[in-house]
Amino acid sequence: MNIKKINSNIFKHNFSPVILILAITILIALLNIPIMQTLWRYSFDDGTYSHAYLIPLIVAYLFYVINNNGELKYRETISLPASVLLIISAYILFVTSTAQISLLYWLTILLLFCSSIIFVFNANIKIAAAASYFIFLLPVWGILTIPLQNLSVFAAQTLMGFTTIPVFVEEQFVHIPSGVFEIAGGCSGLRYLLTSLAISTLFSFLYFRTIKNTAIFISVAILGALLTNWLRISALIIIGHQTEMTSDLMTDHNMFGWYIYIPFMFLLFKFGGYLADKENNKPIASDSSAKLQLNTPNGQLGVVLFIILLFSSTSLQMSATTEPETKLKNVLVQPIIYHASTVEVITNSSIKTQLIYNFSESNLESKPTFYENNFIPKNWLVVSKVISNEEQVIKITKGLKTATITVSYEISELKFGSSSRFKLERLKQALLGKRKTKLHWQFQLNTINAQAINSHTKKVLL
Template structure:
């Protein structure tokens, strides 16, 4: 009798494990499959996210996302679709096409966002959509190196805030662009002082806390808003205090050369206060009755094989690995030209020399490498030891006036795709997106140097 009960208990426990973990394992499988089908994009994420100090938290993001889906699964909120959803199917197909076009056009910011959209739509295609599932999958946004676009606005805001705060002191201050002039010296509020790291950290922490402990939109919005405001205020105080210390010590304090940790000493106490505030909001919600139906925790049937085949086919269609090679390490090939730009990842280059004062280089780029493009962010069109003194951009070319000592020269720059020459990099990226829809991907860069 006892043996029989033992066998029944083991069987029940086995069924519970399978019942609870099969949706969670499927989520992991979909995520891994999308990553394997898009190795070139994964390599760019490794280079610009995991290996970048601003995104040093990236290692924790996959673990946090896995934990969030584990929590959702244990709460019975991962429910398989019983039938194929037309809106979810359309969203999946559109996401796959967007990823294909943006990766073909080699637009980094867009294909990073597109692959996140594809992951979210793939999960929604298999499971009934709800805000919890969408939030958990979207948490990967903190891993993507897309936040750099906020650096300049945050930098400008920091300059304005620091100038305002220093107005309450007796220190004479003169602000010119990102430079703060005081009698003791000059402070530069550079991109690293924009507060982007504090902002990303606050958003990641507050979003995670809200997901786990808050239920209402009002409290979630309040908590995240306080987290954002605290991150910005911490950075503004850090800059202002450093300027005051620099003034009082005649720029001799050690903080003038090593001030990164100083900001975290201010930020960490704020995080403790933020969690205390979050606990207060959560306690208020816990005093209210929960209206969710416990029967919602019952799992539905597993998806049919046709659903899995459709998903795999669409993911295979959008695979970056099928039409892109893995990203190579950027390298500069030597050209026997006196004055030349620094261009990475080009396939071939043609040197056209008309006379002693004029040199033209035509760079050709490979269409099967995500980093092989005229707009690669490390490309430098200005020769070594030359400075920019003027720039004019028109429809077909970009004219840059430069100088080196008493010598002056003119650089003429043209981006080319499908025979169309463009002067603006933003217009060139837009044209690449248009051409990618029709399979046109070959690009060139025309660089001309002429002494005045």
């Protein structure tokens, strides 16, 4: 009877810190449903981040390992540095979500989670590393796509130089006698890089004790991921050349890269085992059956944490729903704009159209800089674009017609032509709690060109 009581007590103390971390995670998610909704849309529902479903389970396991080693200890009193970090994180989340800057509020909510854990538990590198592992879930890695794409083009050109196949590279297009290959964003190797980073970081956390071996192992993992993608591209070009572009791999080559990457992954684990044996290291998870967490959480810390998280909540100030594409029935020429709350038609004629889009202040996706917005009407082609302080002027053409589109972003009666300058101003205005934005869009048909077309039409009809 006494043995059962002792075992029950050990079980309670052993698992309670992990349960509390789970509760903090759920609380932050519920208080920030709009942000969670964007994460679901651009992370869990995106093929590039197909590993996202595993990340929460891995984070839970990492904290379980730390707790079993007796390194997950509650703070007995409020820490001033931890409190300052938590308050700053909450305020930054408020500012970045008010400014509707996706990349920043995704990173900030991770910072808020990390600072919340550090606020409740005594901080150490392992706790910070485990909490930061959520970085592999966030859709912030897209900024690496273009650099990786350019690097892949250069690497493919270099590797093909060792073959006898004539190759001509123009931007992201690789020309061979049998056809043309496009090294698009999906061929950048980002998927392999993310997988390597996630696996190598997890392996290092469990098996390495030195920074040196950790750095070596992660570097090899990154290099291997890049090399895998370069070999994949080169192999596809060679196969395309040998088969006259008739191979099934020319249309379905997503799995082909994984066939190359999986053998590398086994070699990577073997190399990691060699490094671990060299420093006489063992998995942390199996070490520490006797190190148990016996202190209890401080209730005051929990109350303070809840209040701070409540004040930074985006669920209380923003909507989790999104509006569909905004279309006007009576306007023939118009852009493709999503999530606008209202649209004002200033001018509407065959020569000139002027629209003002207003965006909701309580919706993260309702913004002029939404990534799917397209200022160019359907079936028109861009000739040139000039960006000035207050507007951007885009020359477009469609057959014999030419026209000019003028676009301006507005916030607090200030207009900007550059989206980056507009985002910076949104951050400044967010510090003051201002977030109402507008998009000014104007279409002006070239009147001389229009008259020529009309004259030509009349002559044909006569």
